[in-house]
Amino acid sequence: MDAVIFDLDGVLVDSERAWDEVRRAVVAENGGAWTDEATRAMQGMSTPEWARYLVEDLGARLTAEQLAAAVVDEMARRYADAPPVIDGAVDAVRAVAARDLVGIASSSPPVLITAFLEFAGLTSLVPVAVSSEEVTSGKPAPDVYLEAARRLDVDPRRCAAVEDSTNGLRSARAAGMTVVAVPNPHFPPDPAVLAGTAAVVLDDISELPGALERL
Structure with missing residues (x-):
């Protein structure tokens, strides 16, 4: 090699559990509904892709850009210490x-x-x-x-x-x-x-x- x-x-x-926890919270706070397949479906998706998924498939009532910002900001906050x-x-x-x-x-x-x-x-x-x-x-x-x-x-x-x-x-x-x-x-x-x-x-x-x- x-x-x-x-x-x-x-x-x-x-970090997979943290991503899952943060996305679930953001979806719930914005009128969406989590599904059993959502976690694995989003693994590997880029930020624009999973943000659209939260809107189009899970029904979160924000724009994809707003959802991406909310999730990434919270993940960055969690990474800030360690x-x-x-x-x-x-x-x-x-x-x-x-x-x-x-x-x-x-x-x-x-x-x-x-x-x-x-x-x-x-x-x-x-x-x-x-x-x-x-x-x-x-x-x-x-x-x-x-x-x-x-x-x-x-x-x-x-x-x-x-x-x-x-x-x-x-x-x-x-x-x-x-x-x-x-x-x-x-x-x-x-x-x-x-x-x-x-x-x-x-x-x-x-x-x-x-x-x-x-x-």
Whole structure:
């Protein structure tokens, strides 16, 4: 592998439950109704995509732009003191960066990606961090992974992607990358998608450096 590209939410930051909690609250406060499939449907969507989903599918009575601002502002407030970094994640990124180029391809907005990198002291080790806000389509489309590879100046087929969710796994696979799965214990990926996309499945992010050496 020439590069390793990480997802953020659910891989490096234990934020999926926070996203879910904040979106649920904003929808409820604005006359919408949550559905059983909403959480997984939005995993991997870009900010404009999930904001439209809150309006069009869940019935929240604000504009998509207003909903996006309300949710992201609350998430930024929660990140202000300390992002919920997953145990072992920072050490794993440092170990990988000692050998390979490292990037991030995330559905989080740039403000939250930056907050994580600064808090974790990883800014200098992660030269490329792409938000799906910066590409045409969020996950499961491959756009964010392809853009990260382009900015790193590497062939996507020579990249490993580290993912946790159904849409993330599909996105990385569609980009032609070797997929390393660290399934999210709170929102586990579809078993069929996991089996059909992942070259290796890990129980913990701390296992990643060793697993990459075996690929």
